[in-house]
Amino acid sequence: MKTIPSRRRQGGIALLEAMVAIVILGIGLLGTVGLQARAYSALSDAGARAEATLAAEKLIGIINADVPNIAQYNLAETGTPNTNLAAWALETRQNIPGAILFVQVQDQAAQNRYMVDISIRWQRKAKSETNRHRVISYIAR
Numbered sequence: 001m002k003t004i005p006s007r008r009r010q011g012g013i014a015l016l017e018a019m020v021a022i023v024i025l026g027i028g029l030l031g032t033v034g035l036q037a038r039a040y041s042a043l044s045d046a047g048a049r050a051e052a053t054l055a056a057e058k059l060i061g062i063i064n065a066d067v068p069n070i071a072q073y074n075l076a077e078t079g080t081p082n083t084n085l086a087a088w089a090l091e092t093r094q095n096i097p098g099a100i101l102f103v104q105v106q107d108q109a110a111q112n113r114y115m116v117d118i119s120i121r122w123q124r125k126a127k128s129e130t131n132r133h134r135v136i137s138y139i140a141r
Contacts, residue, residue, distance in 0.1 A: 041124075044124060045124060045131065048096055048122060048124065048131065049131070049133055051092075051095040051096050052092075052096060052099075052120040052122070052133035053133065053135070054095075055088070055091070055092040055095065055096070055120060056118045056120065056133065056135040057135070058088065059073075059085075059088050059103065059116075059118055060116060060118070060135070060137045060139075062084075062088065063105070063116055063139060064139055066084070067114075067139065067141070069084065070105055070114055070139070071105060071107075072084045073085060073103055073105050073116070074103055074104055074105055075089070075101055075102060075103040076102065077100050077101070077102045077119075077121075081101070085103065089101055092120065096120065096122050097122070098122050098123060099120055099121070099122045100120070100121040100122070101118075101119075101120055102117075102118070102119040102120075102121075103116070103117070103118050103119075104116075104117040105117075108138075111138075112140065112141050113138045113139060113140050113141060114138070114139045114141070115136065115137075115138055116136070116137045116138070116139060117134070117135075117136050118134065118135045118136075118137075119132060119133070119134045119135075120132070120133045120134075121133075
């Protein structure tokens with residue numbers, strides 16, 4: 001029986017180790033790219049939620065400063081904003097593309113206050129879930 005020198009048996013092992021290391025590195029890089037894409041998506045959603053919060057708080061401030069005309073701040077989801085809401089609606093739709101706005105003011109005479117319900121809906125991508133931000137605030141008479 002003929003013995004093969006140990007050096008010849010080991011030939012190509014370094015190449016095989018390098019190929020395995022490259023495959024493992026490739027899988028790790030693909031995972032990192034996937035996480036980066038998900039992080040970008042989450043950041044985009046968070047930005048839109050922040051804009052919706054700012055828009056709702058701004059409208060509450062506007063309504064609070066104009067309590068005598070509070071009944072004029074109602075807006076149906078499919079409605080056209082009146083002159084009191086037009087500037088706010090335009091700015092909100094510029095900051096949140098495709099935003100669907102809803103504002104409802106209810107007189108709660110027994111509690112001596114008004115309830116303001118503001119809802120802002122938007123869809124980031126065509127086939128994604130609809131996001132909704134809702135703020136309910138109470139304004140004293």
